[in-house]
Amino acid sequence: MKINLNKVSSTPVLGLVLAAFCAVSAIAMAYTAVKTEQPIREKKIRAVQDAFKLVLPKFDNLPSENVIKLTSSDNTDVTIYGATKNEKLVGLAITTSTNKGYSGKIEAIVSLHPDGRVRTINITKHGETPGLGSNICERSEAKTIFNVFKKPENTNKLPPNRYLDWYGDKMPTEIPWSVAKDGGEAEYMTGATVTCRAVADIVNRATRTFQANKEKVISTLTPKIEVNK
Numbered sequence: 001m002k003i004n005l006n007k008v009s010s011t012p013v014l015g016l017v018l019a020a021f022c023a024v025s026a027i028a029m030a031y032t033a034v035k036t037e038q039p040i041r042e043k044k045i046r047a048v049q050d051a052f053k054l055v056l057p058k059f060d061n062l063p064s065e066n067v068i069k070l071t072s073s074d075n076t077d078v079t080i081y082g083a084t085k086n087e088k089l090v091g092l093a094i095t096t097s098t099n100k101g102y103s104g105k106i107e108a109i110v111s112l113h114p115d116g117r118v119r120t121i122n123i124t125k126h127g128e129t130p131g132l133g134s135n136i137c138e139r140s141e142a143k144t145i146f147n148v149f150k151k152p153e154n155t156n157k158l159p160p161n162r163y164l165d166w167y168g169d170k171m172p173t174e175i176p177w178s179v180a181k182d183g184g185e186a187e188y189m190t191g192a193t194v195t196c197r198a199v200a201d202i203v204n205r206a207t208r209t210f211q212a213n214k215e216k217v218i219s220t221l222t223p224k225i226e227v228n229k
Contacts (some may be wrong), residue, residue: 082221133195140173
C-alpha cells in the first residue's frame with residue numbers, strides 16, 4: 001500500500017525526526033564524555049601534582065588523595081594534604097583563604113614541615129592592585145642585564161618573594177604573626193599594608209589550624225604500615 005506523503009501531517013514526522021536527532025546526539029555526547037573523562041581526570045591530577053611539587057619536598061605518593069578537611073576557629077575551610085616518601089610523612093600542603101585582601105578574597109597554599117614549621121607559601125588566586133598588592137602575592141624572577149634574555153628554566157623551585165619568604169622555617173608561637181606596622185615582625189610594603197595583613201592572616205589560619213589538630217592530622221596522613229605477625 002502506498003502512502004500519500006502529501007496527506008500525512010508534517011507535525012508527527014517532524015517530531016520523529018527531532019527525536020531521532022536528539023537520540024543520536026545524546027549517544028554521541030555520552031560516548032565523548034566516557035572517552036574524555038579519564039584523560040581530563042589525569043590532566044587535573046598532573047596539574048595538582050605539579051602545584052604540590054613547587055611547595056613540598058620530593059614525594060612518591062599522590063598528596064591530592066591523602067587529605068583531611070578541617071574548619072578553622074573562624075569557620076574558614078582548611079584542607080591539608082600529606083606528602084609521603086618511603087612510607088613516611090615528609091610535608092604538608094594546606095589550602096585556605098582570607099577575605100581580608102584589599103580587593104577581597106586571596107587563596108593560597110601554605111606548606112609545612114611535619115613538625116609545624118612553615119616551609120613556603122604560594123598565593124594561588126588574588127585580585128590585588130597591580131604593582132602594589134600584587135608584589136606581595138606574586139613570585140617572579142627579577143630581571144637584570146644578566147638574565148633579561150635568558151630563557152626561563154623548567155624547575156620545581158618557586159621564585160623568591162621577600163614578603164612571603166619571611167615566614168619560611170618559622171614555628172608559630174602563641175602570639176599570631178602580624179606586620180611590623182602593627183607591632184609585629186612580618187615584612188610589609190608601604191602602600192600594600194592591607195595585602196600584607198591578609199597574607200599574615202592566611203599563614204596564621206593555616207599554621208594554627210594544624211597545631212590545634214596536629215595529632216589527628218599526623219595520624220590521618222601518615223601511611224599505615226601493616227606488620228606481618
